[in-house]
Amino acid sequence: MTAPGDGGTRLLEVRDLQKLFPIRRGFLRRVVGQVRAVDGVTFHVERGETLALVGESGCGKTTTSRCVLRAVTPTAGQILFRTAEGPVLDVATLARRQLRPLRRQMQMIFQDPFSSLNPRRTLLDIVAEPLVANRVGDRTERIERVAELLRLVGLRPEYMRRYPHAFSGGQRQRVGIARALALNPALVVADEPVSALDVSVQAQILNLMLDLQAQLGLTYLFVAHDLSVVKHVSDRVAVMYVGRIVEMAETEPLFGAPRHPYTEALLSAVPKPDPRQRAQRVLLEGDVADAANPPAGCAFHPRCAYAVERCRAERPVLEAVEPGHFVACHRARELGLRGVAR
């Protein structure tokens, strides 16, 4: 990649990504405004690491991940992906035909294991589908590969002739993971992979994802709203608010010593599973700002307990306050915010 200081370890680099959705009204469907779903997002993901994108609904985390996979075409910005063959390609601008070989190298794990698997197809059909679509192997080889994949995710290969309805939510999520891994992708985008699962099953799937990463050297872009889950799987975390990254750092410093008031409030809002720690909360007032009409200055200022005049007028940029710790807040250097203790 062209970034200085990168010794070829970056698998993905996203620069100034923007995605606007037009708002149309009336009989002529005239464009009357724009939803700024993703509005100038820059981050990178090292090979073999997990970067979590966190934030509340509407913050743009899912749209960002969809852009990375080019399921959504970005309005502006670059998505540089280092291919297995060597060259770095810009996913944002590639033609459809050129995208196809690239899609083998980036795969997705979905949130809902009930609606993401076709109920009329067997596990064999489902898991082998990417192999068939990419004309990999003959039928015998595919059956062998599916058996291997099922074993890899902790399912018995004998199950491959069965249909999804015979499996629990956790088992279905394993099937979804097996399908995502069929083509040996380098990057796996996981959008809320455990949020639809029960607690005991959630733990199993998170462990599986950690194991597979160690075993196969996978790189994860992990989209989630649950910060406890994120703590268990991520090397680094990017916190998004109304289409922008407001804080990005390694997991431990971000949780232990957040530098953005929104991160502090998010951490404080997570219910702690210990009745002796009923927290004095930083309760946020109001709702997440409207991405079609974000407030002037810092988008978080109407809800921020620390906002000053400057925050209403001037939009803060994402800057390093310490090496590897980026914050978009005018007061990042002066505030002493509360994180969560180990």
Place this chain on the structure above:
Amino acid sequence: MATSTAGVSRPGARPILEVRDLRTYFFQDEGTVKAVDGAGLSVYAGKTLGIVGESGCGKSVTARSILRIVERPGRVVSGEILLRDRDGRERDLARLDAESREMREVRGGDIALIFQEPMTSFSPVHTVGSQMIETIRLHQELDKKAAREKAIEMFGLVGIPRPERRIDEYSFQLSGGLRQRAMIALALSCAPRILIADEPTTALDVTTQAQILALLTRLQQREGMAIVLITHNLGVVAETCDEVAVMYLGRVVEQGPVDAIFHTPRHPYTRALLRSIPSIHAPVRTRLPTIAGSIPHPYNRPPGCPFHPRCPDFMPGRCDRAEPALRPVAPAVDAACFLYEDARA
């Protein structure tokens, strides 16, 4: 069949709602699903009881059974649902006709329910205000104008900004958090003594969840009502509940004060469940302890203790033969597990 006694006995306080050995079955062509199979609970005035458990444990069906709104082919098969009035009068809701006038007055009047998905709880073709006014007038003798004023007052109470304008909006015009607030206002408009909240914050973001939980706590202190909070989120339970009932496959396996449940859990399922929750305090990138296997399909309910195939303390010949009853195992704590039967004998 094992019977379960209802919850914890406390000197000086009688529960205002007591569920005893409740069984609610769904009769389907493929077989009978015993969604609730011998559950017992006690709800005290001014206190919050949390019912926790994973999908299929029967926590929502228990709530629907109390209100007698179980949908066909389900029905309350046996058990008692005792509702005590302020003057000590006791009624068994399990014996009332679900469609009767008396039961309709209990619903909304004595016991109100809020759901997980506030989007589907309001009609999309009526304003939220008109639905609230209708509900208020169903339970109280107020004219339209007075009911509207009451509705606006309730909207203000639950923290909806500019209530006099919001009341004329449709539910889709409100954000998720405001919709849940409106739902709470609707539920509380007739001053119920018991509020059953079924996953009230599951569809919401964490910051909104914190707002709604704080609101429920504030309203409880103000109105003195009892809350039954049904959730799978153990963090929410730890932060808001006084008492906790842990359910597994239709039965309460442990019930006790929140501190005892979280700090000295007795039932192997409670212990395993608590260990497996991702914690925000955990070291970065750590594996979680898991519970072996998965929740059995309702048609394949294991014999004996329903948890035995996944239990680390499984005693062959014992746990797979008979079902343990819910019995006292420590002060104010009940558990249904053979581990404690010998100790007691």
